[in-house]
Amino acid sequence: MMTSASSRSAPGFASTCWSLVMQRDPSQETRAAALGELCARYWYPVYAYLRCSGHEPALAQDIVRVFLGELLNRPIPAQPSPPLRFRDFLLQRLQGFLDGDWRDLPDADLALPSPDTAALEARHRRDNAGIAAPAQAYQHSFACEVLERALDRLRHEAVHSGHEAMYAALAPYLTTEPAPADYEAMAQRLDQRPLALIVALKRLRQRFRELVGRELSDTVESAADLLDEQRTLHGFLSVGH
Numbered sequence: 001m002m003t004s005a006s007s008r009s010a011p012g013f014a015s016t017c018w019s020l021v022m023q024r025d026p027s028q029e030t031r032a033a034a035l036g037e038l039c040a041r042y043w044y045p046v047y048a049y050l051r052c053s054g055h056e057p058a059l060a061q062d063i064v065r066v067f068l069g070e071l072l073n074r075p076i077p078a079q080p081s082p083p084l085r086f087r088d089f090l091l092q093r094l095q096g097f098l099d100g101d102w103r104d105l106p107d108a109d110l111a112l113p114s115p116d117t118a119a120l121e122a123r124h125r126r127d128n129a130g131i132a133a134p135a136q137a138y139q140h141s142f143a144c145e146v147l148e149r150a151l152d153r154l155r156h157e158a159v160h161s162g163h164e165a166m167y168a169a170l171a172p173y174l175t176t177e178p179a180p181a182d183y184e185a186m187a188q189r190l191d192q193r194p195l196a197l198i199v200a201l202k203r204l205r206q207r208f209r210e211l212v213g214r215e216l217s218d219t220v221e222s223a224a225d226l227l228d229e230q231r232t233l234h235g236f237l238s239v240g241h
Helices: 017-022 028-041 043-052 057-073 086-099 117-127 134-160 164-173 180-190 194-217 223-237
Strands: none
Touching: 017 028, 017 086, 028 043, 028 057, 028 086, 043 057, 043 086, 043 117, 043 134, 057 086, 057 117, 086 134, 117 134, 134 164, 134 194, 134 223, 164 180, 164 194, 180 194, 194 223
16 A cells, blocks of 8 residues: 555555545656546536536537546646645636636547436436536535445445345335335345344445445545545535435
8 A cells, every 4th residue: 555645644545546646756647547537437527517507418528528638638736735625626627627718629538438428417417406506516416426336336246245136125225214014015025024124224224334435535535534525425415405
């Protein structure tokens, strides 16, 4: 594990993507690769910002590509003290990019996954219904992306361990409490005792929280920042819903 040059980084956070970006000792290539990994994960909130700014879906995707191309092909600037978290850094750079002459920039040839336009737009309309302000859509979509990535990992673990049917039954209740009748119905369908499902749901929720924390930890530099981001994420998810 690499050692962070930042005094704010606890040992467990020294090799998160954002800590690597913020370090001054690794090579520019190492920092650029870590930033590229984060940008590949967080296409969606940038797209949501652009859509709420009035850009049509296809144009919004084009702007995302050009913006990320500019971001990844330029030297990573020194950060203020205390440094920004990745979520704020990305938004700040996006707003600065849109204030500049971005229409004159060439299209970017990025080796980043390009989401399907129809699926991306459907997701934006679902997640950001009732949200008009671009910055609010960005923050809400960032939080949604964190949860979506954690859910994907949780689903993958369930499939890998042979508990896909159990996961499918319990996943709708990760954030809501099942009624007693729901437990009875699931128990009959899965040939399980209701008490076993209660215990399984408790463990699934705990693992989901751990995976959310793991995803968020890649965007911060310290345990204190992670706790604050978890609280902030919860607040963003309440916007518009």
